[in-house]
Every structure is written in C-alpha cells, then in structure tokens.
Amino acid sequence: TAPTLGTGDFPGSLSGPRLARITEEHGTPVWVYDADVIRAQIARLRQFDQIRFAQKACSNTHILRLMREQGVAVDAVSAGEVERALTAGYRPDGPGEPIVFTADLLDRPTLRRLVELGIPVNAGSPQMLDQIGRAAPGHPVWIRINPGFGHGHSRKTNTGGEQSKHGIWHEHLAESLALVDRHRLDLIGFHMHIGSGVDYGHLEAVCETMVKQVRLSGRDLRAISAGGGLSVPYAPGQPEVDTERYFRIWDAARRELVTELGHPVRLEIEPGRFLVAGSGVLAAEVRAQKPVGSNHFVLVDAGFNDLMRPAMYGSSHRVTVLAPDGEPRTDPARDTVLAGPLCESGDVFTQVEGGDVEPVPLPRAEIGDLVVFHDTGAYGASMSSTYNSRPLIPEVLVEGEHTRLIRRRQTVAELLTLETDLPG
Numbered sequence: 269t270a271p272t273l274g275t276g277d278f279p280g281s282l283s284g285p286r287l288a289r290i291t292e293e294h295g296t297p298v299w300v301y302d303a304d305v306i307r308a309q310i311a312r313l314r315q316f317d318q319i320r321f322a323q324k325a326c327s328n329t330h331i332l333r334l335m336r337e338q339g340v341a342v343d344a345v346s347a348g349e350v351e352r353a354l355t356a357g358y359r360p361d362g363p364g365e366p367i368v369f370t371a372d373l374l375d376r377p378t379l380r381r382l383v384e385l386g387i388p389v390n391a392g393s394p395q396m397l398d399q400i401g402r403a404a405p406g407h408p409v410w411i412r413i414n415p416g417f418g419h420g421h422s423r424k425t426n427t428g429g430e431q432s433k434h435g436i437w438h439e440h441l442a443e444s445l446a447l448v449d450r451h452r453l454d455l456i457g458f459h460m461h462i463g464s465g466v467d468y469g470h471l472e473a474v475c476e477t478m479v480k481q482v483r484l485s486g487r488d489l490r491a492i493s494a495g496g497g498l499s500v501p502y503a504p505g506q507p508e509v510d511t512e513r514y515f516r517i518w519d520a521a522r523r524e525l526v527t528e529l530g531h532p533v534r535l536e537i538e539p540g541r542f543l544v545a546g547s548g549v550l551a552a553e554v555r556a557q558k559p560v561g562s563n564h565f566v567l568v569d570a571g572f573n574d575l576m577r578p579a580m581y582g583s584s585h586r587v588t589v590l591a592p593d594g595e596p597r598t599d600p601a602r603d604t605v606l607a608g609p610l611c612e613s614g615d616v617f618t619q620v621e622g623g624d625v626e627p628v629p630l631p632r633a634e635i636g637d638l639v640v641f642h643d644t645g646a647y648g649a650s651m652s653s654t655y656n657s658r659p660l661i662p663e664v665l666v667e668g669e670h671t672r673l674i675r676r677r678q679t680v681a682e683l684l685t686l687e688t689d690l691p692g
C-alpha cells in the first residue's frame with residue numbers, strides 16, 4: 269500500500285503544539301507515547317483471561333511498568349527482555365506466569381538465567397525442551413506449534429508454514445511430548461502465533477488446529493495462547509480489528525477443550541503492536557530538501573536506524589508536517605520523498621517493499637518544520653540501532669497533562685565506552 273498523507277490527528281492528549289514543546293525540550297528526533305491510548309487498547313482485550321504483552325514491540329521499562337499496573341503479563345524473547353521485565357517489577361514466581369520466555373533456541377547464559385528464575389519456557393524447538401529439561405527437570409514449559417500455515421503484513425512477519433523457522437512443526441509434536449515426559453517437564457499449554465498483521469480469514473483454521481493438536485496430544489493442558497499479530501490501521505480507511513469476534517472464535521475453541529478436559533483452560537492473547545502502535549509518534553526536524561531529477565526529497569534528522577519499518581518491510585506510516593510552533597502545514601500537497609541522514613539510499617521513509625522510492629503527497633515543508641510519523645509506538649524505538657554511530661534517541665511518555673522523559677538521549681561518549689573502557 270502506498271503511504272498516505274495524514275490528517276494531523278494525534279494520539280490521546282498529544283497535539284501539534286504540545287509535540288513542538290516536547291521537541292524544544294528534548295530535541296529531535298524523539299519518540300512520544302500517550303499512556304491513555306495504551307490503557308484503552310488493553311481494555312479492548314479484557315475478555316481474554318490473560319493479556320501477555322509481546323514486549324519486543326516496545327520494551328521501555330516504564331511502558332512495561334504501565335502494563336504490569338494494568339494486570340498485563342509479559343513475554344520475553346531474550347535475557348535482556350527478561351531483565352527489563354524484572355526492572356519493571358514483574359515477579360517471575362507470581363500467579364499466572366507473569367513472565368514467559370518465547371524463542372526457538374536457548375543460548376547458554378539465557379538458559380542459566382531462566383532456570384535460576386524459574387521462568388516458563390515457550391519452546392520453539394525440541395532441543396529447547398531437551399536443554400531446559402536436562403538443566404532443570406520439572407521446569408514449566410509451553411510448546412509453540414507451527415501449524416503449517418501462516419500470514420503476515422510482509423513475508424518477513426509470517427511466522428507459520430515451511431518458510432518459517434518458528435515453532436515446533438505440527439508433525440513433530442509427538443517427539444517433543446516424549447521429551448516433556450523424559451524430563452518430567454511441567455507442560456502448561458500450547459501456543460500458536462502465525463504472524464504479524466494477521467489475516468482474520470486464518471483465525472478459524474488456527475483455532476481448529478489448536479483443538480486438534482490438543483486432542484492428538486492427549487495432554488491435560490491448563491492454558492492455550494492465541495499468540496499476537498492483531499493488526500492496527502496504519503492508513504486512513506483501514507479497518508480496526510473486531511476484538512469481539514476475535515475473542516468469540518478463540519473462546520469457542522477454548523470451550524471445546526474445557527468440555528473435553530473437564531476443567532478450566534486459561535485463554536491467553538499475546539499482542540505487541542495492537543497495544544502500543546497507535547500510542548506513539550516519532551518527531552523529526554526537516555534539515556534539507558532538494559530536487560533530484562523528477563523527485564522532490566525532504567530530508568529529516570531521523571534515519572532508518574531510528575525507524576526501521578519502511579526500509580525493512582516497505583511499511584508506510586501516516587505523516588504530518590508541522591510548522592515549528594506545532595501548527596499543521598496545510599499548503600497544497602506536493603509529491604515528496606521523505607528521507608533520512610544515513611549513508612544509504614534505502615534510508616527513505618516513503619518506499620515500497622523492495623526499495624523503490626514512493627513519492628507521497630505532503631504539504632510544502634520548510635527547513636525547521638517537524639515531520640511526525642504516526643503509529644510508531646510498536647517496533648519503532650525497540651528496533652532502533654546505532655548504525656552510523658548515531659546514539660539512541662529519547663522516549664517521552666505523555667499522561668494527561670503530564671509529560672515524562674522515560675529514556676534520555678544516548679551520548680556518543682556512551683557509544684564509545686564499550687571500545688575505550690576495556691580491561692587491561
């Protein structure tokens with residue numbers, strides 16, 4: 269889908285002028301989130317027994333703290349994400365498995381840490397079950413199943429089927445269950461996550477497969493997880509996910525299992541994007557512009573090291589242009605290619621998957637204007653890198669009238685210490 273011109277609507281209590289004040293205080297580029305938008309998204313999924321936030325979408329510990337205060341559990345995919353959850357106050361031994369570790373392999377230090385903390389492991393390979401079982405017989409585990417099909421907003425976010433490295437292939441469940449038995453692992457439940465930006469046409473098939481796999485396994489499971497993947501509207505006119513329907517279909521599957529197993533079965537959902545995407549924006553400053561043949565380039569001070577989604581997936585984000593005082597520019601639209609400062613031709617925010625630039629209609633921008641990328645609360649800051657030796661940029665959380673810095677800007681000196689501050 270081609271990028272589209274935004275209408276200037278901001279999340280929650282953010283506005284153009286308020287954003288301009290935040291950039292005056294914290295500089296550009298800067299990520300800004302609205303806490304109330306996150307709370308409202310959580311409320312839309314309350315029917316599920318447990319919401320588990322896939323923190324990879326936005327792993328700032330202050331956002332995780334907000335999640336915890338809302339009763340949302342958390343998923344971790346690395347030792348770093350486990351430590352983030354602990355810092356945010358999650359207790360690994362609390363009720364309902366507050367932290368679950370999902371991956372396709374266990375590196376040695378992470379394995380040790382998970383055993384030490386007793387954190388349940390959602391296994392994506394038989395080797396994970398074997399390794400955790402040898403290290404800690406009786407350890408709590410989930411099994412993530414690749415049902416043989418999947419779907420994503422990009423090929424890169426499809427996590428089911430033969431092209432995907434994720435989960436235990438549905439035909440290999442028996443050997444995994446044998447490992448569960450051999451190590452007397454405590455099997456909590458089955459998990460399926462078939463991709464990000466789910467096509468709801470797959471929903472029934474996923475649920476059917478879940479019921480079938482539980483039946484085939486003959487196991488007395490306590491929980492099932494619907495995974496994440498719920499999409500959000502990135503372009504005007506894109507539909508919102510019907511969370512009622514989503515729940516109904518999963519709940520029907522759960523009821524079947526309750527009847528068969530004769531006891532309650534916890535139904536979990538594991539969204540990342542759905543909870544945070546719409547809460548966040550990235551604000552950057554226009555620093556240069558130039559015609560290049562028939563293209564008009566506007567260059568801003570954020571690059572794909574900050575917001576990677578367009579370069580990685582050809583994703584498009586609504587864009588608003590603000591004058592320095594925060595008032596939206598309303599000049600007649602002009603086809604514009606929006607790009608960043610990096611030394612790569614792919615450092616373009618308006619491009620299609622594959623890399624071709626895609627001019628989009630934008631108001632005429634002046635040097636010093638702000639360019640706002642909307643719906644960047646998910647997979648924005650969390651996918652940033654320091655490529656080109658550009659330090660990580662700040663994150664700000666807005667809550668009603670309050671504005672709080674939740675990550676300061678990294679300094680170049682901090683980047684260099686890893687190389688200068690060496691032992692010996």
Ligand code: LLP
Pocket residue numbers: 322325370425427461463464465495496497498538539540541542577581646647651
């Ligand atoms: N559960 C598991 C096991 C996952 O691997 C993921 C995402 C989620 C839940 C949450 O998916 P979500 O609800 O956020 O779609 N960087 C890409 C998305 C990659 C997602 C990876 N796994 C993007 O920017 O679109």
